[in-house]
Amino acid sequence: xxxxxxxxxxxxxxxxxxxxxxxxxxxxxxxxxxxxxxxxxxxxxxxxxxxxxxxxxxxxxxxxxxxxxxxxxxxxxxxxxxxxxxxxxxxxxxxxxxxxxxxxxxxxxxxxxxxxxxxxxxxxxxxxxxxxxxxxxxxxxxxxxxxxxxxxxxxxxxxxxxxxxxxxxxxxxxxxxxxxxxxxxxxxxxxxxxxxxxxxxxxxxxxxxxxxxxxxxxxxxxxxxxxxxxxxxxxxxxxxxxxxxxxxxxxxxxxxxxxxxxxxxxxxxxxxxxxxxxxxxxxxxxxxxxxxxxxxxxxxxxxxxxxxxxxxxxxxxxxxxxxxxxxxxxxxxxxxxxxxxxxxxxxxxxxxxxxxxxxxxxxxxxxxxxxxxxxxxxxxxxxxxxxxxxxxxx
Numbered sequence: 001x002x003x004x005x006x007x008x009x010x011x012x013x014x015x016x017x018x019x020x021x022x023x024x025x026x027x028x029x030x031x032x033x034x035x036x037x038x039x040x041x042x043x044x045x046x047x048x049x050x051x052x053x054x055x056x057x058x059x060x061x062x063x064x065x066x067x068x069x070x071x072x073x074x075x076x077x078x079x080x081x082x083x084x085x086x087x088x089x090x091x092x093x094x095x096x097x098x099x100x101x102x103x104x105x106x107x108x109x110x111x112x113x114x115x116x117x118x119x120x121x122x123x124x125x126x127x128x129x130x131x132x133x134x135x136x137x138x139x140x141x142x143x144x145x146x147x148x149x150x151x152x153x154x155x156x157x158x159x160x161x162x163x164x165x166x167x168x169x170x171x172x173x174x175x176x177x178x179x180x181x182x183x184x185x186x187x188x189x190x191x192x193x194x195x196x197x198x199x200x201x202x203x204x205x206x207x208x209x210x211x212x213x214x215x216x217x218x219x220x221x222x223x224x225x226x227x228x229x230x231x232x233x234x235x236x237x238x239x240x241x242x243x244x245x246x247x248x249x250x251x252x253x254x255x256x257x258x259x260x261x262x263x264x265x266x267x268x269x270x271x272x273x274x275x276x277x278x279x280x281x282x283x284x285x286x287x288x289x290x291x292x293x294x295x296x297x298x299x300x301x302x303x304x305x306x307x308x309x310x311x312x313x314x315x316x317x318x319x320x321x322x323x324x325x326x327x328x329x330x331x332x333x334x335x336x337x338x339x340x341x342x343x344x345x346x347x348x349x350x351x352x353x354x355x356x357x358x359x360x361x362x363x364x365x366x367x368x369x370x371x372x373x374x375x376x377x378x379x380x381x382x383x384x385x386x387x388x389x390x391x392x393x394x
Contacts, residue, residue, distance in 0.1 A: 025218075025296060028121065028341035029388045030083025031076045031362070032301050034128040034172070035092065037350040038065035038072075044133030045091035046140060047353075050184045056354035063348050063365045064373055069111050075363060075375060076347050077118035080388040083167065084115045085123035085300070085343055090153045091132040097149070100156065112161060123167040123300075123343070126154050126206060129177050129353075140186045141195040147202050154206040162214035167341075169249060169300065170206045173224040174199050174237040180353065196236045203237075207244035222249025222300040225284045227256045231291065242295070247340070248288050251301035252325070255280025271358050272307040275314050278324040285332035285339060296338045299329060303345035305358040309366065318362070318380035326387055344384060348375055 040061035042048040051059040065072055076084050092104045115122045127150070135146060143149075154170070171177065178195050181187035187195055203221050210217050223230070223238050238248075254266065255277030266274060281302070288297055304321040306312055322344065333339050349361035356367045362384060363375040 025340040027339075028083045028298075029079075029081045029384075030085060030120075030123065030341060030343040031079070031081055031347040032085040032123075032343040032345045033065065033072075033087075033347055033350065034125065035065075035087040035089035036062075036128065036130045037352070038063050038346075038348065039089070039092075040064045041066045043089075043091045043095055045089075045130050046133070046136045046181075046184075046186055047130045048091075049133065049136065050186070051351070051354070053184075055184075057351075057356060059351050060367070061373070062351050063367060065348075066107070068373070070114055071375065072347055072363075073111075073114050073118055073120075077120060079362075079381065079385050081384075082120055083123050083341065083343060084118075084120045084347075085125065085167075085169070086111060086115075087125035087128035087130075087172070088157045089130055090127065090150070091130055093156070094132060094153055096132075096134055105160065109160075112164065112166075116164065121165060121167060122161075123169065124157070124161060125169040125172055126157060127170065127177075127202075128172040129180055136186070141181060141198055142187065142191050147198050147205065150202045151205045151209065154202075155209050158206070158210045158213045162210075162217075166214075166217070167298075168210055168217055168219040169222055170203045170219065171199055171221045173222060173251060174203075175226075175233045176224045178236075199237060200240045203241050204244050207241075218246040220245055220247050220249040220298065220300075222251050224251045224253075225280075227254075227280055227283070230284075230287065234291075242292060245292075245295060247296040247298050248292050249298055249300040250284060250288060251345075252281050252284045252299065253302065253304075255283070269354070269358070271305045271352075272312060276304055276316055276321050276324070278321075278328045281325050281328035282332045282335070285329065285337040286335060289332075289337045296340050298341040298343075299339065300341075300343050301345040302342065303360040305352070305360050308357050308359060309364060318378045319383040322380045322383050323387070344380075 036042060036047050042059055050056060073084060088108055093101055095101055112122050135143060135149060178192050182189055207219050210219050226233060254274045285297055302325055304318055329339060329342060344362060346360050348363045349359040349365045352358040362380050363377055365373055365375055
């Protein structure tokens, strides 16, 4: 903890004020979540169908954010953070073509109002890998009308929440989205170029309409950083939309080095067996600093899983992981990376796309055995509270 705080303090002290290379925004600390993974009470969607397949654990009520959002938002506010990321679930607010669910829109109204009452900024994601069942019935991202339908949803959300100083994410991790669709049978491998083309059109259209409703909005699409491969992966999406990015969203979870090739476990979804590599955070942020000059950066997701509640075999704790990655981010800022925000993934454990075994939460929730779904703080809660209270990249 002391190393992380010392690095952050040195960055600010060395600058004397905001350094010339810094992002043109106040630095923000935050937490991330997504609708489908945490809400429960899931309406018909591609992912409610995937979750009911033999290959996946049923989602059930998840951690019931749908009914406990006030509790979770209050927990985040208790950390002192300034940003709370959610997704507005298309499947929830538009259950059938041309039909909008006013009760579910009112639910999101109250979620966002609660975030703001606690003094936090909402970060709103339009698409976190989930689309309505009626879109799935038409072929998902192979449906010729999906971009128009998707943009109708985006327009509804953008118009409703304009003027709230929200941060916007159009499409969560596009390359991982395509991979998830292929791996779950929602997309044939041969259709991946078409899905990327349509995701590009959707993002570009959303960027335009968000700015039409809210000219001062800040809009991005966050990239899941894969060391060594990212420049190639960005050619599929991020490079094609870079003129419609107000900042670059960076998700960093793992790195690769000659003495640490454990990232291979990501292929099978065994993320808890990947040995953390904090220095990769510095490398990822410097990579985008050099490849996307002039664009501010925001760490939209960073976190570490455990296998259920068991201690990790490599001895890493959530607290150590958090402070060493924040330390690496501080070094990147000192080296010129224009980073203006950091979100921890995630505020609570949730449904990790097929299983409850991979736990990322600052607050742990035992969905399988605790019917009360109690939120229990991990060691990283005190660590994050101390980081936020004691340091600022100002």
